[in-house]
Amino acid sequence: MMHSFSERKMIVWSLCLIIYLSYSIFFFASPVKHLCRPDQRDDLWEFKNEFYVQRLNFHWWKSDTKTEKWRKNTDCCSWDGVSCELKTGMVIKLDLKDSFLNGPLRSNSSLLRLRYLQSLSLDSNNLSVETQDVLSYKAIELLGSAKNLQRFND
Numbered sequence: 001m002m003h004s005f006s007e008r009k010m011i012v013w014s015l016c017l018i019i020y021l022s023y024s025i026f027f028f029a030s031p032v033k034h035l036c037r038p039d040q041r042d043d044l045w046e047f048k049n050e051f052y053v054q055r056l057n058f059h060w061w062k063s064d065t066k067t068e069k070w071r072k073n074t075d076c077c078s079w080d081g082v083s084c085e086l087k088t089g090m091v092i093k094l095d096l097k098d099s100f101l102n103g104p105l106r107s108n109s110s111l112l113r114l115r116y117l118q119s120l121s122l123d124s125n126n127l128s129v130e131t132q133d134v135l136s137y138k139a140i141e142l143l144g145s146a147k148n149l150q151r152f153n154d
Contacts, residue, residue, distance in 0.1 A: 036076035037089040039113075044076050044091065046110035051103040051127070066099045083119075090116035101125040 048067040055065065066080035076091070077084035083093035091114050105111075105127050111120075 035084055035086070035089045036078075036091075040084075040089065040091045041072075041076040043110040043113045044079070044082065044094075045070070045072055050106065050109060051101040051125075053100045054102050054126075055100050066096055067101070085116065088116075092116055093119040095119070095121045096125065097121045098124045101127060104128045 048070055051067075053065050053068055070076070070079045076082055077089065081095045081099070082091060083095075084090060085092050094111075094114070094117060101122070102125070111117075
């Protein structure tokens with residue numbers, strides 16, 4: 001039985017569609033690969049819990065409570081304000097500007113464990129340093145002189 005040219009063309013297109021749909025199902029059904037390293041995620045989660053979020057009740061104040069959107073068992077590289085290096089999953093940028101973070105920046109902050117951080121923005125939050133905690137000042141100095149940190153509150 002000979003098929004006409006249009007029938008053969010239809011068969012080829014049908015096969016292409018089946019292959020494409022099979023590939024799509026395989027691709028989208030496969031488990032999601034997390035870019036974020038578990039130690040980086042845990043350090044960020046701990047940093048989030050070092051502060052409390054208190055919104056201002058001004059309708060004209062534009063801000064974003066980024067850390068409230070973070071979810072523990074998700075890829076931290078997809079969290080608001082977090083950027084990671086694609087190959088290693090190391091956190092390289094943390095932008096928490098205007099996030100309503102309140103509380104003291106402590107000398108043992110988990111932020112200091114993010115050693116590959118290149119850019120950090122914590123401005124327009126209500127962070128403090130305890131005057132009796134000389135180590136907190138040391139922590140800020142460490143942040144400012146960190147080996148990889150290129151931008152601080154930029």
